[in-house]
Each structure stands twice: as structure tokens, then as C-alpha cells.
Amino acid sequence: MxxxxxxxxxxxxxxxxxxxxxxxxxxxxxxxxxxxxxxxxxxxxxxxxxxxxxxxxxxxxxxxxxxxxxxxxxxxxxxxxxxxxxxxxxxxxxxxxxxxxxxxxxxxxxxxxxxxxxxxxxxxxxxxxxxxxxxxxxxxxxxxxxxxxxxxxxxxxxxxxxxxxxxxxxxxxxxxxxxxxxxxxxxxIQNTHSIQIPLMIKAALARGRAGMVGQGLPLWGxxxxxxxxxxxxxxxxxxxxxxxxxxxxxxxxxxxxGNDEASWRDIARAIGDAMRALGLAQEAEPTSFSDDELAKYFFTFEIGQLWGTNSRFRASRAKALGWSPKHTTKDLLASIRPEVEAIANASKN
CATH class of the missing domain: 3.40.50.720 (NAD(P)-binding Rossmann-like Domain)
Known part of the structure; x- marks a missing residue:
């Protein structure tokens, strides 16, 4: 044995x-x-x-x-x-x-x-x-x-x-x-894309402009x-x-x-900036998703509403174990342009 x-x-x-x-x-x-x-x-x-x-x-x-x-x-x-x-x-x-x-x-x-x-x-x-x-x-x-x-x-x-x-x-x-x-x-072997931000990117590419739920004010860790x-x-x-x-x-x-927080609006704006820089949209400023768009791009209207919620927390237990995360929201926003480019290229194939 x-x-x-x-x-x-x-x-x-x-x-x-x-x-x-x-x-x-x-x-x-x-x-x-x-x-x-x-x-x-x-x-x-x-x-x-x-x-x-x-x-x-x-x-x-x-x-x-x-x-x-x-x-x-x-x-x-x-x-x-x-x-x-x-x-x-x-x-x-x-x-x-x-x-x-x-x-x-x-x-x-x-x-x-x-x-x-x-x-x-x-x-x-x-x-x-x-x-x-x-x-x-x-x-x-x-x-x-x-x-x-x-x-x-x-x-x-x-x-x-x-x-x-x-x-x-x-x-x-x-x-x-x-x-x-x-x-x-x-x-x-390994999947290289998450769920939340890629879905926002795919929705933005499909509608030709970055989008958000409402004003995009809520924060997520x-x-x-x-x-x-x-x-x-x-x-x-x-x-x-x-x-x-x-x-x-x-x-x-x-x-x-979680190590930091970002608003959905900041994420949407970063998607818009990337789309404009890549010639995928004329305007960088995000607009609000309609109810029909939430249902279309996020499986159901109810699921789409999750992109307009708050999820705020502290990772106290992980840090007590010695967790020292290296990345912040600045890195999150910087990661969006290459992800937009990758998803846009994949959609062409």
C-alpha cells in the first residue's frame, strides 16, 4: 500500500x-x-x-x-x-x-x-x-x-x-x-479566462459599446x-x-x-477604453445595459443583475496564514485590454 x-x-x-x-x-x-x-x-x-x-x-x-x-x-x-x-x-x-x-x-x-x-x-x-x-x-x-x-x-x-x-x-x-x-x-491544458469580466467583455463586443448595470456604482472585492x-x-x-x-x-x-475593490463602472470604462483603442468601438464611455440586454448577454435578466450588486469583504483569515497578495485593482484594470483583444480575436475564428 x-x-x-x-x-x-x-x-x-x-x-x-x-x-x-x-x-x-x-x-x-x-x-x-x-x-x-x-x-x-x-x-x-x-x-x-x-x-x-x-x-x-x-x-x-x-x-x-x-x-x-x-x-x-x-x-x-x-x-x-x-x-x-x-x-x-x-x-x-x-x-x-x-x-x-x-x-x-x-x-x-x-x-x-x-x-x-x-x-x-x-x-x-x-x-x-x-x-x-x-x-x-x-x-x-x-x-x-x-x-x-x-x-x-x-x-x-x-x-x-x-x-x-x-x-x-x-x-x-x-x-x-x-x-x-x-x-x-x-x-x-488550463482554462485562461474567468467568468465575470469576460462576460462583460463579450456583451460589450456584441453591442458595440461597453456596458454596465445602472450607474455601475457597486463594489466587489x-x-x-x-x-x-x-x-x-x-x-x-x-x-x-x-x-x-x-x-x-x-x-x-x-x-x-480578495485584496482590493473595484466598481463595475471602472471595469466597464476600462473595457470601453480598450475597445476604442483597438478600433472596436467609437466611444469609450459605457452606457447602461437594457433589461433585454441583461437577459440576452448574461443568461437571464436575474443573473445579469448580479453585475449591479455589491460584494465587499476582508480576507482576514488568509492574511493570518501569511497570505501576501501581489496584485491590486490597478492590475485588474491593466489586465482588461489584453483580455478584450484575446476575446475579440477568438470570436473571429
Whole structure:
């Protein structure tokens, strides 16, 4: 039987997950890890195997029996693929519970949530809320409505920790931005685009002008993708060094990921500036999305309204671990022009 720590990662080819996996493979103790990744693409699976990663073909979203089986065989699981898939999370947790009941091991789960959980109402782009959440305020975290975004999955993860068959942690990024780098990007394995800003860019390109919800006044915490990946590994290291029982878990293991704030208007204006500079728009000044445009470009009108909300927080727990993020909103705004150019070029192909 292998003496290596069995680690399972969901989202290994993803935007954040690829950067986390790259760090694990370069880790000083990497020789002691046995890393398995669930991958949908056979071509990417073969490439990952060339880096020493075991792969299993399948889908976290659809292959629940497989997810359960893989989780049962892992001591530590990184879930970095979907914050809102409750059935998949239930399968994962069932696997961890099976492992505990069969072996006595208390496995560890590091789950990726999202800071949209602290959105308070639909601000329609016209309000800056004063409240700034802090991840060390456990009472406030516990009071978040069960109907909040991501909360149903988060609650399942909290419950597993409370029942005692797993030690669970959650990392909750705000707006994630920037171009990841590393071996998986170079090999064409890792996704290089996030969600929020690219959707704004695609909408702007389609309408021929940058847009925002309402006046674009609300603020969201933001984090560069590489800074976000650092939190996962810092938390992993703390657990490895001290033992999961000695690192705050459950509600005490909730980590916001964000180093700065930006308004949606500032982001929209940076998109407009980039489009004008690239000859993709005549005007740089953003205008408000219509209700029809929100429904058209952001899946539904209700989802589109999220780009007009506030999500403000402090990443106190990560900084207590020694997290020293290198990027600020200045870097976010500077990242937008190359992203506009990349998305515009991709749309031509």
C-alpha cells in the first residue's frame, strides 16, 4: 500500500484549479503526494499524466457515482470546479463519509465557494453598500440566509464538518481576474479566462459599446488568479503541518479571497477604453445595459443583475496564514485590454 497522501482535485484544468495543481506539483513535499484529477477531456488527461498526475475520465456534474468513489479513495479533496452543484457535492460528501466509516480516517475537503454569498439585495448598479464582511466574524457568517447564492452547497459542507466525518474548509473568491501562467497554460491544458469580466467583455463586443448595470456604482472585492491559488496552498500547508483538527474548520474555516475593490463602472470604462483603442468601438464611455440586454448577454435578466450588486469583504483569515497578495485593482484594470483583444480575436475564428 502506498504511503503517499492521496489527493483528489476537481477542476484541475480550470482557471484557478490549474494554478493550484501546478503549485502542488512544485511543492517541496510533492514526492509524498499521489494526485488524481477527474478530467472530461481525454487529450488533456494524457497531457496531465505526462506531469505525473493520475487521471480519471468523467464529469463532476454528471458522474455522481464516480465522484463518490473517487472521494472515498482520497484523504484530501480540492473542489475547484462548481460552487453551486448540490447533487455533485452530496456525492462527494457521501464518498468522504464512506471513507471515514470504513477506515476511521477523517478526510479533508477544501471547497471553492464565492463571495456572491454576501450580496444583500439587488442594488441595480446604483448603490454602494457600506457593510464590509469579515471572514473571522463567525456569527455573521452563520446568519447568512439559506437562500443566498452558493449557500445551499456551503451548508452541506458545513454540515459534514459538524457531523465529524470530514474536516471542511471553504475559499470564497470575489471577482477573479488576470492571465494564469505556468506549465499547464503552456501545454494548453488550463482554462485562461474567468467568468465575470469576460462576460462583460463579450456583451460589450456584441453591442458595440461597453456596458454596465445602472450607474455601475457597486463594489466587489477582487483577486488575481495567481494570488487566489496561493491561498489554497497556504491553507493546505497549514493543514499538513498542524493537522486538520488544529486549523479552524467548518464555519471557522471560511476564507474570503480578495485584496482590493473595484466598481463595475471602472471595469466597464476600462473595457470601453480598450475597445476604442483597438478600433472596436467609437466611444469609450459605457452606457447602461437594457433589461433585454441583461437577459440576452448574461443568461437571464436575474443573473445579469448580479453585475449591479455589491460584494465587499476582508480576507482576514488568509492574511493570518501569511497570505501576501501581489496584485491590486490597478492590475485588474491593466489586465482588461489584453483580455478584450484575446476575446475579440477568438470570436473571429
Amino acid at each position: 502506498s504511503s503517499k497522501t492521496p489527493i483528489l482535485i476537481f477542476g484541475a484544468t480550470g482557471y484557478i484549479g490549474g494554478s493550484v495543481l501546478a503549485r502542488l506539483l512544485k511543492h517541496p513535499n510533492a514526492k509524498n503526494f499521489e494526485i488524481t484529477a477527474l478530467v472530461r477531456s481525454e487529450a488533456k488527461a494524457k497531457k496531465l499524466e505526462s506531469f505525473g498526475v493520475k487521471t480519471v475520465l468523467g464529469s463532476y456534474k454528471d458522474d455522481h457515482a464516480l465522484t463518490e468513489k473517487l472521494a472515498e479513495n482520497a484523504h484530501l479533496v480540492f473542489q475547484i470546479v462548481d460552487a453551486d452543484d448540490l447533487p455533485a457535492m452530496q456525492a462527494l460528501l457521501k464518498g468522504l463519509k464512506n471513507r471515514h466509516e470504513k477506515t476511521g480516517d477523517v478526510p479533508v475537503l477544501i471547497h471553492t465557494s464565492g463571495s456572491a454569498i454576501v450580496i444583500e439585495g439587488q442594488d441595480k448598479g446604483n448603490l454602494v453598500r457600506e457593510r464590509v464582511w469579515d471572514d473571522t466574524d463567525v456569527e455573521a457568517l452563520a446568519s447568512i440566509s439559506p437562500s443566498a447564492l452558493h449557500r445551499n452547497v456551503d451548508d452541506a459542507v458545513f454540515a459534514a464538518d459538524k457531523e465529524g466525518y470530514a474536516r471542511t474548509y471553504q475559499i470564497s473568491p470575489g471577482t477573479v481576474y488576470g492571465a494564469p501562467s505556468g506549465p499547464f497554460v503552456d501545454a494548453g 477582487n483577486v488575481h488568479v495567481e494570488d487566489a491559488a496561493d491561498i489554497f496552498v497556504l491553507l493546505f500547508d497549514a493543514i499538513q503541518k498542524n493537522g486538520a483538527d488544529n486549523v479552524g474548520h467548518g464555519l471557522h474555516g471560511y476564507y474570503f479571497a
